[in-house]
Amino acid sequence: MADLPVWWANVATVVLFVLLAALVMLIPKATVIGDAPDRRWFRDLRWWALLLIAIQLCIYAIFT
C-alpha cells in the first residue's frame, strides 16, 4: 500500500460518510425516538446525525 495517492483517502472518507447517512435514514423513526417525552422534530436524532455527517464532509473537503 506504499504508493496509494492521498486524495484517495478523502474520496474514501466521503463515500464512508454518505453510506453512513444512508444507513442512518434506514433506521425507523420509532426506534430512534424510543421513550422520548414527546414527538417533536428535535427528538428525532437521525437529523442531528445527518448534521454531524455534513460537518464532517465540510471538514474533510477543507483539509484535503
Add this chain to the structure above:
Amino acid sequence: MTGTSGTLHKKSRSLLLHPLDLTIIVAYMITIVVVGLVLSRKVHDAHDFFLAGRSLTWWIIGLSIIGTNVSAEGYVGAAGGAYKNGIAQANFEWIGAIPAMILASLVFIPLYWRSGVYSIPEYLGLRYNQTVRVTAALIASVFSVFTIGVALWAIALTLETYLNWPIWAGILVTGTVVGLYSTAGGLRAVAFTDALQVVIMFAGGVFIGWLGISKAGGLDAFATALTTDHPDHLSAYLASDHGEFPWPGVLLGLGIVLSPAYWCGGQAILQRTLGARSQWDASASMIFAAFAKTFVPLLIVFPGLLALVMMADIEYPDMALPWVIKNVLPPGLSGLMFIAIIAALQSSIDSGINSTSLMVTRDIRRVIFKNANPDSDLKVGRWTTVVVLLGGMLFAPFIGELGGIYFLVQTLLSLFQGPMLALLVLGAFSRHPTANAGLITLLSGVAVAACLMWYGLNMLYVAFGTFCYSVVLLWCASYFTARSDQDLSKLVFRYG
C-alpha cells in the same frame, strides 16, 4: 480514540506555577472531592452505585463521555502530534470517532438499553454464553488496570513538571482524591465531576485559542503563517507509507475497527449511557458528545499548531503544550490549564475504576461464584473500586522505567478489539452466530492478532486483519455449532 504519542517530558521541569495558580488548583481539588461526597448520599444500592439509579440526563452523560475519552495522551500527546504531523492528528477525533459514535447512538445503545444490561460483557453473555461474558470482562478489566496506572503516572509526571512533586506523592494524592469521590459516589459522582472537568477543559482551550491567536498577530496572520510556511500540516491524511499513521491504516484500522470497538463496545464509555433516565437520553447523550468531539481538536490539536506558528523553541513535540501554557497564558489561567490537564486524566481514571469494579463485581464474581449474594454487590463494588485503584497505583511507578508502555498497552488492546467487534456487530445484526462459534472466534482471533503483530505489522492493519478473520470465522463456524433456543428478540437489532 485519541492520539498515542507520549507524555510530558521531564525537561519542562522549570515550568513552576505562580501562587495564584496553586490557589486555583487546591480549590479545584477540594471542590471535586466535596461534589463527590455530597452525591454519595444518593447511593443506597448497587443500582445507584453502578448506574446512578438510571437518573442521568443526556447533557451530563455527553460531557462525561468526552471527559472519559480525552485523556493524558489526548491532551499532551495530541498537541505534540499536531506539532509534528499537523491537522492529521485530528483524525482521532473525526473519522476515528464520529461514525462510530453515530452507530453507537442509533444502533447499539438502544439495543443495550432494551436488553436491560449493566455492562457490555453482560450483553455478550446474553447474546452468546457466560464463558464469553467472563472472558470479555477479564480481558477488559486487566487492560483497564494498566491504563489506570498509565494515567496515574502521567498525572504524577505533570505534577512533578509543574510543582516539583516527587512521583510517589503525585500518585498518592491523585489516587486519594479520585478514590474518595469515586468510591463514595459511584457513577453519579463520576459523571458529575467529569462534566465539571470537561467544562474546565473547554474553558482552558478557549483561553489558549483566544490569547494564542492574539500573540500570533491575529487570525489572519496565524492562518497565513500556517498555509505559507507549513502547508504540509494542513492535510487531513498522511502518505500511505507513513510510519505511524498511513492513511489506509487510519481508515481501515482506526475508522472501521478500533474506533467502533471503542465507542460501541467500551465499557468505560458506555456505562454512563446505561445510567441514563431514558433510552432517548442515552442515545442523545452520544450524539451530543459527538458534536463536542468535533470541536475537541480546537482544544488539543490547536496548541500544537500554535507552537509551530510561534516557532517554539522545544526539543520534543510533546513539549508543545507546556510551551504554549508557559508562553501564552498569564498567571491564574496557567493554573486553569494545568487543572484542565489534570481533569482530563482524572476523568479517565474515575471512569476506569468504576467500570472495572462493575465488571469484576457482576460479570466475573456473579458468574464464577454462582451463590454470590446480589445484596452485597454495593459493598463488593466499593471494595473492588479501592482494589482496582490500588492496583493502578502500584503499577504506575514502574511505567517510566518500562519506557513505551503506553504504546505497548495500545498495541495489546488492538489484539482483541478486532474479534470483540466482530462478536458485537454480527451478534447485534444477525441471529446466525452461535455461542460456541463466538467463543472460538474470540480466543482464536486474539491468537491470530498476536501472530500478525509478531511479524511486525502496523497495529492498525493488525486490527483490521483480525476483524476480517473474526467475521468470516464467526459466520462459518456458526453453521457447524449447536444453536440454542434462546429468545434473541431483544438482543438483535431490527430495522422494521
